[in-house]
Amino acid sequence: MIPAPFDYEVAESAEHAVELLGQHDDAKLLAGGHSLLPLMKLRLASPSVLIDIGRVSDLSYVRDAGDRIAIGALTCYEDAHFDETLKSSCPIVAHAAGEVGDPQVRNRGTIGGSVAHGDPASDIPTIMLALNAEFVVRGPTGERTIAAADFFKGVFEVDLAPQEILTEMRVPKTSSGWSYLKFHHRAQDWATVGVAVVLGDGSNNASVALTSMGERPLRAQGVEEALAAGEDPASAARRAAEGTNPVSDPMGSSEYRRQIAPVLTRRALEEALSR
């Protein structure tokens, strides 16, 4: 459980990180390290260079940007969890950040790292998808923005080129009900299944997204359609597992995940409607 040898560079800014990425083949950005370092310790990842962006403190922020809230990529979960702007204007992010791992993880792990890592069992990507968030990415030729719906491609696969860094996540301000229900075996575990619900101006335009139900965070389209068609939450929720093919792993079988996704979805809808 000791990583293979690697070189280490410290980035002073996002631009510097991009520059350093250009100078090395096979380099990896290091944010909180709580996903990357375990993989390296098991030698499942062996980058030749780590570019530490952990000290780029101006990428750690939560800002009110008019109709949106901008979250710096290096904001750690703990900061997001207690952030007043998020708590009042986009509470689902603050809430979900508090559901991740344990206090150590929440104090080191970053929101941007979670999004960039692209683990379908992670909580924040699901929240971002449900919120129709937008991501700001910087590369050698400048900045681009990309919608969450287009960003997540597969297991550990996201729309980031080798020389790009994720700098910001933009989420809408929400004024209606929301819920994130995470089913796990123990308080600190990853989601066996997670369901995020963000209501629009009524229950018939809710967005519903799922954790651990496929190779990437998924929108529960069937549920959303049923709600839009005026079905009540209980019957709409039955369609939560439609079209999904979740993995079987020690946390739960594929069938079990498909069995409980509708249950959690119904509860999440009920909770969102009651908020």
Next chain:
Amino acid sequence: MPAKIGDSLRRVEDVNLIRGEAIYAADVRVPGQLSAYIVRSPVPHGTIVDVDLEDARSMPGVVAAWRAADVIGDLGYMPIIQPRVSFEEAVVPYLQPVIAHDRVRYAGEPVALIVATDRYAAEDAGDAVFVDVDPLDAVISCAHAAEGDALFAEGNEITVLHAGFGPPVFDDAPIIIQTELSTTRHSGVPMETRGLVVEFDGATDSLVVHGSTKVPHSNRDQLAIHLGLSPARIRMKETAVGGGFGVRGEFYPEDFLIAWAALRLRQSVGWIEDRREHFLATNQSREQFHRAAIAGDEEGRILGLRSEFWADMGAYVRTHGIRVPDLTLSMLPGPYDIGAYEGIGHCVVTNKTPTATYRAPGRFESCFVRERLIDMYAARIGMDRFEVRRRNLIRPHQMPFTRELQSTGEPVVYNEGNYPKLLEDVVGRLGTQEVDRRRAAGERVGVGIAMFLEKSGLGPWESGAVTIAPQGSVIVRSGCSSVGQGLRTVLSQIAADVFDIELCDVRVEMLDTNYTTYGTGSYASRSTATAGSAVHMAAQEVLEQARNFAATELEVEPQDLVVRSGGLEVTGAPDLRLSFGEIATKLDPVTATKRGVLPGLRAEQFFHVKKLTYPYGCHAAVVRIDEETGEPRVERLILGYDVGRAINPMLVEGQLHGGALQGLGGALLERFVYDAEGNPLVTSFMDYLMPTCAEAPEMETVVTEDAPTTTNPLGVKGVGEGGLTGVAAAVASAIDHAIGAPGTVRSLPVDISLLAGASR
């Protein structure tokens, strides 16, 4: 305040543990210490084509890289790990070589050893070792092991154990229920993994092994045989541990390999297992599959129990021989007066990590099987589960109760106990009205119960030594190790009680085989019963030495002296006294020789176990089920246990709480999963789910002292395992009750997908 037996005193161990001053195996540093890394088989089964060490040998910092051929080349033979207990001739072909030579039989089996200047260099070199294995099909299922490809020429079934008594009842009993029950692999997971530092002492041409904490004497003797050294040239020193739970401290392949490396290099070598290795290499436990049956009449009288079971020994038999299946077999009838019993235990090998004892071995499994059967029987005849147990428990007037069985080679006799009273005590604490009310309101909540016997104080003997230093401090040594159970506190308390002194005036030394010549070790809830008794006896002998000397000095009769505040004083004349320190000081070599006694105050005693003791327990659980997801929430655990006599009630509770949480892990969360090819899927804490405080239910203990044992002078029965034994059975019982479907839970850990949507 002088410490007394029965006081709830804080543990003497904790201050330096909390301060971070304790020295664990990985903390030991000796001059010139090198670091070892074990290269392990990446596949569960195969023929070794080659272990190529060439690249590894040329890596920076590498001192040596060896494989099996090097061990054989050096010694002329391949050392084979020998059973410490429960040896049977049949296991011989299945014993584990210290390093795989031509065949690998589990993923994680050692195939090469790297020694380097530090762990970083060693692991990098380990990565450069090319292990070429021709894969063979792996045997995974223990129930079907015998039909699988043979791991050994002798076949996959090592031996079949038989036990039983009474007439055949399974042909014509009014009620017969047959079922299949199983417990899945899990194990003890100490905070510090296994580790040792083998110090090469060039001055005396000997080895000092730091970190062997459980059965150091036995490990020393085994190591000496394998290395062809006199045991006198090997010194074992215990270190602090983060728990042992039966798995840590046994003699494993690494216990040979690291010592052999140090001896060969004439340089000290350290090794610490990483967590991934722990999940691959350290003994696992519990995997059994039972075809079991219960027979009874319509009135709730159990007529017979039967089980044919398959115990998964993993890929090899290690130091415990056939102990786990043997204990399963002998403990299955439990605390009930059952007329007939038949047990058949198949010991089989599979391509998985070897198994051995883990806290409450054979009892956790057999309790689950027996108590499930009793619940199913109760449901069948429509009788209350508590009432069926009441009707079948062995009653106090039947004590001592002899079973026509043997366990660990000894006859089974339950000496004392009031089982029905403990059941009533626990039922009283449980109070089912609240749960009844919630059930009536539609909640899926249930209560569960399990009764069991434990086993403690295994022999054959243990040593204890007490010395009073001239300054007056009392020094205690024993052959048992501190494996986190609070042994130092308990032994201090036993000695302090004799001399009427404070706990801090006693010092229990770390086990060092150079000072404690004979020792058996810490396992099987034996340390307080055996080492505690030996220390008590040694303290009594020291007291007599002091009394005789003081009587002469004070010119009174020995019986006129009473012990008070660390000294002896004349009854009715408290000014006439000598402290034990003063006596020890006066008894210098000159004075002692004049008096014809040995200098100082000291004694060593051996407590011989003539009979095992069988503590008994009763666990109850309250569990709520989420009817849609099946998620169980254990709300309460009630842990009833008779200890005979509690030396330190707080430690008794601590043992019960800790054990119960492990039991809960085995009931609901912990398991090692293998894929169809035999690859281990659970190799980190991400997948091995131990309960944390967030999952811990409210735990209430009902500790009784109704039946002190007569098998040792203190009357104590071991408490190390009894917090665990019945938890899974009680939780299973409560889950069945909650969902209103008796017999639903038939395997552990509970598969919650079976409970999702289950209706009452």
